Amino acid sequence: MSKTIKKVNIPFYCYREMSTHFENRGSEAIGFALCSKAVRENDVYLFMKKFMPISYENTDSSPQYVKWKFKDMMPTIQEAVDNGLCIIKVHSHPNGFNNFSETDNNSDKELFPAIYELTDEDSYHVSMIFLKNKSLISRYVDSEGTFKDIPKIIVPDDDIKIFHREEFVGTSSNFQRTAQAFGSLTVQKLQKLKVAVVGASGTGDPTVTQLIRNGVGDIVIIDPKESRQVNMNRMSHLKASDVMTKKPKADVLRDHAISTGLNVKVKSIVKDVGDEEVIKELSTCDIFVGCMDSVRGRHILNKISSSYCVPFFDIGVQLKADGYGGISSMWASYFYIKPGGPSLYSQKVYTMDKLQAETIKFDDPDHYKDLQKNDYIVNVDESAPAVISVNNIIAGLCVLDILGRIHPFRDESNSKFNSYRFNYCEYEPEFIEDHEPCSLFLKSVSEGDEISLLRNSKGSKLNQYYSEDMNAKSTEKTV
Numbered sequence: 001m002s003k004t005i006k007k008v009n010i011p012f013y014c015y016r017e018m019s020t021h022f023e024n025r026g027s028e029a030i031g032f033a034l035c036s037k038a039v040r041e042n043d044v045y046l047f048m049k050k051f052m053p054i055s056y057e058n059t060d061s062s063p064q065y066v067k068w069k070f071k072d073m074m075p076t077i078q079e080a081v082d083n084g085l086c087i088i089k090v091h092s093h094p095n096g097f098n099n100f101s102e103t104d105n106n107s108d109k110e111l112f113p114a115i116y117e118l119t120d121e122d123s124y125h126v127s128m129i130f131l132k133n134k135s136l137i138s139r140y141v142d143s144e145g146t147f148k149d150i151p152k153i154i155v156p157d158d159d160i161k162i163f164h165r166e167e168f169v170g171t172s173s174n175f176q177r178t179a180q181a182f183g184s185l186t187v188q189k190l191q192k193l194k195v196a197v198v199g200a201s202g203t204g205d206p207t208v209t210q211l212i213r214n215g216v217g218d219i220v221i222i223d224p225k226e227s228r229q230v231n232m233n234r235m236s237h238l239k240a241s242d243v244m245t246k247k248p249k250a251d252v253l254r255d256h257a258i259s260t261g262l263n264v265k266v267k268s269i270v271k272d273v274g275d276e277e278v279i280k281e282l283s284t285c286d287i288f289v290g291c292m293d294s295v296r297g298r299h300i301l302n303k304i305s306s307s308y309c310v311p312f313f314d315i316g317v318q319l320k321a322d323g324y325g326g327i328s329s330m331w332a333s334y335f336y337i338k339p340g341g342p343s344l345y346s347q348k349v350y351t352m353d354k355l356q357a358e359t360i361k362f363d364d365p366d367h368y369k370d371l372q373k374n375d376y377i378v379n380v381d382e383s384a385p386a387v388i389s390v391n392n393i394i395a396g397l398c399v400l401d402i403l404g405r406i407h408p409f410r411d412e413s414n415s416k417f418n419s420y421r422f423n424y425c426e427y428e429p430e431f432i433e434d435h436e437p438c439s440l441f442l443k444s445v446s447e448g449d450e451i452s453l454l455r456n457s458k459g460s461k462l463n464q465y466y467s468e469d470m471n472a473k474s475t476e477k478t479v
């Protein structure tokens with residue numbers, strides 16, 4: 001057993017199905033789930049695709065045990081074999097016992113070697129328990145029936161549920177004041193959280209600062225560009241000397257994070273969001289925050305979020321100049337995207353025309369110029385006004401929203417606050433309630449490394465990826 005399963009990500013709808021199946025029953029119940037996997041060196045990450053309950057009528061159960069027929073799990077095994085998926089056995093403990101029992105140990109030692117006999121030897125099968133308080137614990141069981149606890153399970157619902165296997169130790173004195181506001185358990189969860197911030201200038205800079213100062217323990221900063229003089233008006237940690245040496249923006253924020261001495265693990269990647277290294281790094285994160293202007297970048301991030309079932313926050317700022325040295329509108333927004341729910345696209349943050357234009361401009365700038373000359377394509381925004389005060393406000397609201405989903409503190413359900421828009425010229429903030437799932441992204445939830453961005457070769461990947469999504473355009477309404 002050389003590899004370690006680090007985490008299981010579960011889409012909200014699978015978790016809700018599990019709750020319906022297991023809750024409010026005096027006796028144990030059982031079901032099986034199928035997962036895709038991502039192997040990153042010695043670490044393995046699992047992403048649940050679907051939950052398949054075994055009906056109560058076909059089991060013999062009490063508050064202490066559940067017995068079922070092996071033949072009832074054959075459809076699960078067949079689907080795992082056909083699609084190279086991993087299996088999770090999930091049963092409930094309705095009596096409040098918060099660990100694997102001796103009965104579970106004996107059952108798993110017998111069951112799992114039999115499952116490995118029938119499936120791919122590269123599989124990673126798991127035993128999970130749905131506890132009385134609705135939390136989950138899990139362990140990897142290898143082909144010999146040896147167990148290894150899985151440290152983390154994450155369910156990105158309206159609340160982001162994070163279940164840790166190990167007990168927490170005390171809160172560092174650095175974050176005592178945050179703990180006074182959000183509870184020491186929240187701070188301890190933040191210290192075990194890995195968050196990526198994609199885009200390191202206007203809104204990325206204050207987002208990274210606030211995540212670190214609130215106690216997030218592991219930060220990844222991604223931005224392909226070097227710092228320029230125009231960034232001086234909005235990056236708090238940018239120095240004239242950084243601009244002189246053209247230091248990458250991601251490295252500027254990384255070095256600032258290290259200089260705080262807050263014992264945060266930090267890594268910068270100076271690459272585009274569509275790069276293979278970035279996609280693979282993001283797949284291992286617990287949350288990521290998109291701080292990008294580009295439609296192309298936001299579409300790609302939404303795709304990565306769905307494919308690896310990682311909760312995603314998008315921060316957008318759009319200031320429009322009136323052409324006379326003033327401002328005609330000043331929009332700022334954040335969206336919380338739970339995989340399998342509404343997407344940025346279904347919430348009309350952008351259109352496919354805009355995505356097409358940016359994609360062609362990125363892949364083939366000369367071709368884009370030709371199309372533009374002949375009015376065959378919409379214009380890509382070249383540069384827009386930017387003001388640090390607007391960026392700081394919206395980044396602050398988004399970080400508060402992240403905290404509020406890990407530790408719910410609002411009077412009403414988080415589902416009422418899944419997106420927020422504000423036009424500072426009108427001063428009318430607007431919260432938008434959760435609505436219909438986006439069919440375009442729903443089909444890619446938990447597909448793992450099958451994500452089209454990794455599947456296609458460098459030259460064609462974005463066009464290929466874009467053409468798959470273009471089918472959605474026929475039903476698109478103009479915004």
Ligand SMILES: [Zn+2]
Pocket residue numbers: 091092093100101103104129
């Ligand atoms: Zn049990």
